[in-house]
Amino acid sequence: MDNIKEYCREVYNKTYQEKFAKSRGASAKNVEKAEHEAQKEAIKTSIIEGMRHFPDVSAEKIWNDIYEIHVHQKSGVDNAQTIKDVISADQSWKKSSGHAFEEMVKSLANNALKGTKIEILLQRDLNTMLKADELNNEPRDKSWLREQVKGNVFDLYAIMRLKKEIFCFGCMQCKTSIRDRVTRDREPSIHAMQSFFWSIAIVLDGRFLQMPKFIAMVNGGTNEFRENGWHGMYVFTDEKDSGRIYHVDLDMKILKDHAIQASKQWLQQRQWFNNDWKAD
Numbered sequence: 001m002d003n004i005k006e007y008c009r010e011v012y013n014k015t016y017q018e019k020f021a022k023s024r025g026a027s028a029k030n031v032e033k034a035e036h037e038a039q040k041e042a043i044k045t046s047i048i049e050g051m052r053h054f055p056d057v058s059a060e061k062i063w064n065d066i067y068e069i070h071v072h073q074k075s076g077v078d079n080a081q082t083i084k085d086v087i088s089a090d091q092s093w094k095k096s097s098g099h100a101f102e103e104m105v106k107s108l109a110n111n112a113l114k115g116t117k118i119e120i121l122l123q124r125d126l127n128t129m130l131k132a133d134e135l136n137n138e139p140r141d142k143s144w145l146r147e148q149v150k151g152n153v154f155d156l157y158a159i160m161r162l163k164k165e166i167f168c169f170g171c172m173q174c175k176t177s178i179r180d181r182v183t184r185d186r187e188p189s190i191h192a193m194q195s196f197f198w199s200i201a202i203v204l205d206g207r208f209l210q211m212p213k214f215i216a217m218v219n220g221g222t223n224e225f226r227e228n229g230w231h232g233m234y235v236f237t238d239e240k241d242s243g244r245i246y247h248v249d250l251d252m253k254i255l256k257d258h259a260i261q262a263s264k265q266w267l268q269q270r271q272w273f274n275n276d277w278k279a280d
Helices: 004-023 028-053 059-075 080-112 123-131 139-150 182-194 212-219 253-268
Strands: 118-122 156-162 165-177 198-205 232-235 245-247
Touching: 004 028, 004 059, 028 059, 080 118, 080 156, 080 165, 080 253, 118 123, 118 253, 123 139, 123 156, 123 165, 139 165, 156 253, 165 182, 165 253, 182 198, 198 253, 212 245, 232 253, 245 253
Parallel strands: 165 198, 198 232, 232 245
Antiparallel strands: 118 156, 156 165
């Protein structure tokens, strides 16, 4: 067979079907695992056989053909440019939608905080203030904040304006889904609380908070997650309040109330503003 892609497709499909056939009668969970194993075996076998059958063709060319075969097997799409366009659109969505959610939270929170001395800033806005040396935080605070900005750790920051002084007292993570990178987000939040900053997360889709593991990641109290991961997590989906997990509406009233409490604690008793602190 002279057509490289057709040859690889035949090897891929035959290998996949033979491997996956062994999972007949298995549970739904095991079927998903068997499908994954069958796909791995099909990819491995088809690249080896393709390189063996077409020794004068570059491995990259054969690998790309198998990629298209695999995507077609999963989605029905069998056009390289269409696949690239879909992937590009998905990547664009992930980048743009995340930034849009940050802007949404900033706008809603600041509307709720009108009339208070508190304001929510995007990371780039805080960075501008740091570069202009407009914050009145202690040098250690400012050094720590610069490191957070440099590492793109937090999405939003809470500041308060007191007469001629401006202080940053809070760090905020914005997540469209609680599942997205939540394990990696928890650690920097804990570091923020250890540095005596208010640390919270705002989540669009909190359905995973129905699972005990994710609840414990927020609230602590288990062998795996002994301490709470945030001072509070505010969720737009209709989850019941549970410990440090709060349902939030477009009016952001509960976030406003907690921000005011946090700013007072930061000013008056910051030495006690560790992870144990909890808004009323």
